[in-house]
Amino acid sequence: MASKGEETRKRILDTAQDMILDHGYAGVSIDQLIKRLGLTKGAFFHHFKSKGDLARTLIRRYADDGVQLFKESLARAKKLSDDPLQQFLILIGLYEEIFAGLTEPYPGCLLASYVMEMQQFDVETREIINIEFYLSRRELTKLIGQISEKYPPNIDIDPVALADGFMSLFEGAFILSKSLGEARITVQQIRNYKN
Amino acid sequence: MASKGEETRKRILDTAQDMILDHGYAGVSIDQLIKRLGLTKGAFFHHFKSKGDLARTLIRRYADDGVQLFKESLARAKKLSDDPLQQFLILIGLYEEIFAGLTEPYPGCLLASYVMEMQQFDVETREIINIEFYLSRRELTKLIGQISEKYPPNIDIDPVALADGFMSLFEGAFILSKSLGEARITVQQIRNYKN
DNA sequence: GTAGATACATACCATCCGGTATGTTTTATG
DNA sequence: CATAAAACATACCGGATGGTATGTATCTAC
Numbered sequence: 001m002a003s004k005g006e007e008t009r010k011r012i013l014d015t016a017q018d019m020i021l022d023h024g025y026a027g028v029s030i031d032q033l034i035k036r037l038g039l040t041k042g043a044f045f046h047h048f049k050s051k052g053d054l055a056r057t058l059i060r061r062y063a064d065d066g067v068q069l070f071k072e073s074l075a076r077a078k079k080l081s082d083d084p085l086q087q088f089l090i091l092i093g094l095y096e097e098i099f100a101g102l103t104e105p106y107p108g109c110l111l112a113s114y115v116m117e118m119q120q121f122d123v124e125t126r127e128i129i130n131i132e133f134y135l136s137r138r139e140l141t142k143l144i145g146q147i148s149e150k151y152p153p154n155i156d157i158d159p160v161a162l163a164d165g166f167m168s169l170f171e172g173a174f175i176l177s178k179s180l181g182e183a184r185i186t187v188q189q190i191r192n193y194k195n
Numbered sequence: 196m197a198s199k200g201e202e203t204r205k206r207i208l209d210t211a212q213d214m215i216l217d218h219g220y221a222g223v224s225i226d227q228l229i230k231r232l233g234l235t236k237g238a239f240f241h242h243f244k245s246k247g248d249l250a251r252t253l254i255r256r257y258a259d260d261g262v263q264l265f266k267e268s269l270a271r272a273k274k275l276s277d278d279p280l281q282q283f284l285i286l287i288g289l290y291e292e293i294f295a296g297l298t299e300p301y302p303g304c305l306l307a308s309y310v311m312e313m314q315q316f317d318v319e320t321r322e323i324i325n326i327e328f329y330l331s332r333r334e335l336t337k338l339i340g341q342i343s344e345k346y347p348p349n350i351d352i353d354p355v356a357l358a359d360g361f362m363s364l365f366e367g368a369f370i371l372s373k374s375l376g377e378a379r380i381t382v383q384q385i386r387n388y389k390n
Numbered sequence: 391g392t393a394g395a396t397a398c399a400t401a402c403c404a405t406c407c408g409g410t411a412t413g414t415t416t417t418a419t420g
Numbered sequence: 421c422a423t424a425a426a427a428c429a430t431a432c433c434g435g436a437t438g439g440t441a442t443g444t445a446t447c448t449a450c
Contacts, residue, residue: 393450394447397444397447400443403440404440406438408433408436411432412429414429416426416427420424
């Protein structure tokens, strides 16, 4: 079992993430955060040496979780099919499942949230964001490349642009869903787009 | 010609928008803003009665400009063709032109920026954002509906979902372009998606 | 030209902010 | 059970923040 300290640290991270997705990073003060947690300044600064440290830790965790989820999902997809197109469709299906299971107050993407106030963060934090996007792009491009090799499209395509398009659709859906309430359909819509 | 006061007011709005797109709304203080403008507190609070007033005015202007641009572009498209599909493609082309003309430090969308710290704003400000998205969705849905009537698709589609998909792609492209530098290709990519 | 409105500047304030110094309690370990 | 480290609490600080009160210059209209 996790020690008391680690548990508190996790609680801080979780609550901070919730609040940042609603108010933005600069819009969340440490005072507000610890008040909601029922903690004190001493407790917070015992776990994080600054607010920027919290921001870095938070986005690193988010990015790492995202990478792991992608790896696991891709592994599952590869186990279920040898065909790259089928793998891609399964992959999307798995993500669809996850987002369909989420309750109404739609969370949003922490990466996008950070990007919107990029200049607020130090270089290291910004680097984490960039790496995450480049990584996603690379993996998606690889998959799409495999698909277009096996199923030569009638029009010539740019796998990188297609990967970007997919990611854009993904991130944009978060924005819409937040302002309109629900847009999970969009994720499902992607499947129609593929051919 | 605009009076001196109106000019200053416009300068405040323009500079504020620039700064908010880089630092987020909460990340921009009035002190920082007026310092960059070479103004004083008195000047600012003469033009806006609070920071929230600035936020509201700013997003209203942005939304109104967006609506007008859409109307003008659609009118131009309708003048150039009677076919709804062609109109849609021309419309996209016009937007593509605009974004292709922008210089490297990619601005971003103020609406998306606000959405990321939605709880920071009063109900009226949030309402402006919601209305803007609903309006865009309605207009796009109408257009797509006309297209699918004239060119019955081989799979049955949901015009609303397609409109959402388009908007998502649009908004998401802003995020990617901001974190990776350039993604205007994505806009062009949309054209391939249509058929 | 002068009265009033508009457009700014100056000085100030209460509160909040991130951060620190220092204390107290709890927990793990020998 | 003693002890030290870890986990938290309390109290405080300098500066930033949004906002106000009040003054002054500039412009406009009669």
